[in-house]
Amino acid sequence: MSGTLIIGGGQAALSAAAELRKHRYDRPITMLTDEAVAPYQRPPLSKAYLSGELSRDRLWLKPAAWYQNAGINLRTAVHITALDRGACDVIAHTGERIGYDTLILAMGGQARRLPVPGTNLDRVHVLRTLAETETLSAAFHEARSIIIIGAGYIGLEVAASARKRGMAVTVLEAAARPMARTASALVGGWFGAIHRGYGVDLRVNTPVKAIVGDEKATGVELDDGEMIEADLVLVAAGLSVNDGLAATAGLACEDGIVVDHQARTEDGNIYAIGDVARFHSRLYDRSLRLESVQNAVDQARVAARAICGQAVDYDPVPWFWSDQYEMKLQITGLIEGADERVRRGDPEEGRFALFHLRDGVMIACEAINSVPEYRAAQHMIATGARPAPDRLRNPGVAMKTFLP
Amino acid sequence: MAKITFIEYDGAEHSVDIQDGLTVMEGAIRNMVPGIDADCGGACACATCHVYVDPAWSGKIGERSSMEESMLDFASDVQDASRLSCQIKVTAEMDGLVVRLPKEQG
Ligand SMILES: Cc1cc2nc3c(=O)[nH]c(=O)nc-3n(C[C@H](O)[C@H](O)[C@H](O)COP(=O)(O)OP(=O)(O)OC[C@H]3O[C@@H](n4cnc5c(N)ncnc54)[C@H](O)[C@@H]3O)c2cc1C
């Protein structure tokens, strides 16, 4: 009976199941998720869903009938607590043992908790799952103000959604600029200015000492002693990866489960994909753990094909997007390690791209309302192109001319 | 509501009813039409929802936005009839629309 068992109910898990069937895998497939619902899209949670523009029924990745049609045994509300590699079993919170021939770990991560007092108070929210988003969204109805701790993508997207719903928004960021982890100073700073323009009280270099209130949070205290009040607090401090299960079972983990180019762990019957997996990128010559839809979907496809006996290597050109107000940010590649930056277009006009080169080779592009730049850069990164910076900088030179 | 027919690259046809307000891409996903992966879920970031629509329909389905145009500019198998199905909102006027899927999504 066993076949392939997938732990997780996110986009990586779903994509792996779909790809296995697409390649005519004919053994049983079981998906186990500790969420109460079938797989859904996370990106809209902080964007159109939270702002009220997208209804809940448009979040599902597949319709309910698909699981039966495709022969996927989806089991919700099952939390896996242990992995017994010797017996090829996983163990659920109920004590039930579930066997596998092939196991795919797609456990993603959860919202990181802040190491400050007060995070357990009422009205302190995090946003990773649909359930968490629904709690936050319901709280939005009665709240007039929100403090968001963390100016990463999710924090800023929630800030934009909350402004659209007319709330007073304060964003507190410990680092020197917004989106400091993955975006450049120019782009991070530019988005910071946009948010301020929309009336967000955005403060950088502002660590939080505590969330305050008895029972219910009423605000936060900053490191310098200042108190800020609000009806709600959202902690948007990044992701903590769910690799504990694998680590306890003896699989190599370094902030993520270590996998090879086919998404296989050191145990040949066990794969890991998506946010939870760490792999080596030949393109960037370093180990990566990505948190994006692109990575969840593409790595899942590689794992599924490996299980079907078709070895293709995973070496992606990463891509990611973020929507804030009317701004569409699209990033491709990774900016770290660049030694030259070339700007095209005028930030004042709300439409520009920043290309990142290393030794003359295109390695990343951040594009704001600039789709041709983003798309051309994807191709250029994949082929190791060396565009002439003077031409790149000139909006009069069409992006298509940079492609072979 | 509109009846829309999807024709896969190998010729297989799927006629489905799609409710107003959804995108053509969402209609395909909900009705399990193969060949439309829609990785980005309609964010106009992936181009895996590429379809061909007879240009005669453009009056009813609207022109491409510049964002859609640029996404398609760099996609494979692009033709004059190319559209991103996540950017087409279904209206009753589109009843009878036929969309074909490109080879890459076969
Ligand atoms: C609010 C938000 C906005 C985002 N916006 C974007 C965006 O605009 N663009 C983009 O590219 N990416 C975006 N992302 C990131 C993207 O959604 C993730 O990278 C992607 O969903 C990761 O998928 P995954 O399947 O690897 O992990 P997850 O989605 O985290 O799925 C893991 C699943 O495993 C389950 N699970 C974990 N442990 C267990 C266990 N022990 N037993 C049973 N089940 C378990 C979890 O409950 C969950 O269902 C966003 C993420 C969030 C949260």
Ligand code: FES
């Ligand atoms: S679904 Fe990604 S561009 Fe249409």
